[in-house]
Amino acid sequence: MSVARPTFKPTTLLALCSQVNQVCPKCGRPLFIKKAKNWVKDYEIAHIYPLNPTPAELAILLGEQKLSGGPNDECNLIPLCFTCHKLYDTDKTLEDYRALKKIKERLLGQDAQRRIQYEYQIESDIATIMDALMSEATTEILDADYVAKEIDTKLEGEISNLTKQKIKNDVSSFYLFVRNQLAEIEKTVPGQGVLIAMQVKLFYTKQKGLKLTQQQIFQNTVGWILSKTPNGTEEAAAVVAAFFVQNCELF
Ligand SMILES: [Zn+2]
Structure with missing residues (x-):
């Protein structure tokens, strides 16, 4: 029937x-x-x-x-x-x-x-970092060989070479800039920088529980950061996500 x-x-x-x-x-x-x-x-x-x-x-x-x-x-x-x-x-x-x-x-x-x-929060100061990246980012180069080695150790899972290389470039060029921005936030509101890092870690833990690939987790993190910063660009969100890869909250 x-x-x-x-x-x-x-x-x-x-x-x-x-x-x-x-x-x-x-x-x-x-x-x-x-x-x-x-x-x-x-x-x-x-x-x-x-x-x-x-x-x-x-x-x-x-x-x-x-x-x-x-x-x-x-x-x-x-x-x-x-x-x-x-x-x-x-x-x-x-x-x-x-x-x-x-x-x-x-x-x-x-x-x-x-x-x-929507469910995973991140402090609104993340928008300050994104704004700074989009308007006044300066390049302070970190040793490219050192960065490449560090990133290769963390990203041994399923992730494209294209994404991996972009992460390396972003870390090498903007890690110090983002770290300084976070330090400024921490100076203004003590504990805030640490809180942001913890929120990223929490989001990562959730993603890891979904058994996604490193590629998907990185892209989802970029999407999450972007969703919290209405005026942000995907490029800037990728730089922030790359910072947290190097800083060990991601992977
Ligand atoms: Zn059709």
């Missing part, structure tokens, strides 16, 4: 569309088009694991892992543009299923990180 396709609540549709930033996660086509003064819906909700699998789908998906919940659970639903939905549901292959499931897992991970970013 086939399972009925439910009518989704407006809040569910809103949450699913906002999860994909209102574009089809397969091709980037906007999910809404404006005609005259009205928005027109240009998507459908797709079931990642089929709601009523055909015998052919059952055969190719035999033993495949499903996302948690039933077929109509939000974890198994994703908005797609009409073309991508049609393509996905026509002659489905195992690769199609795995690719869409992977996209959904990444989106669910991003949702989880947004909640963590």
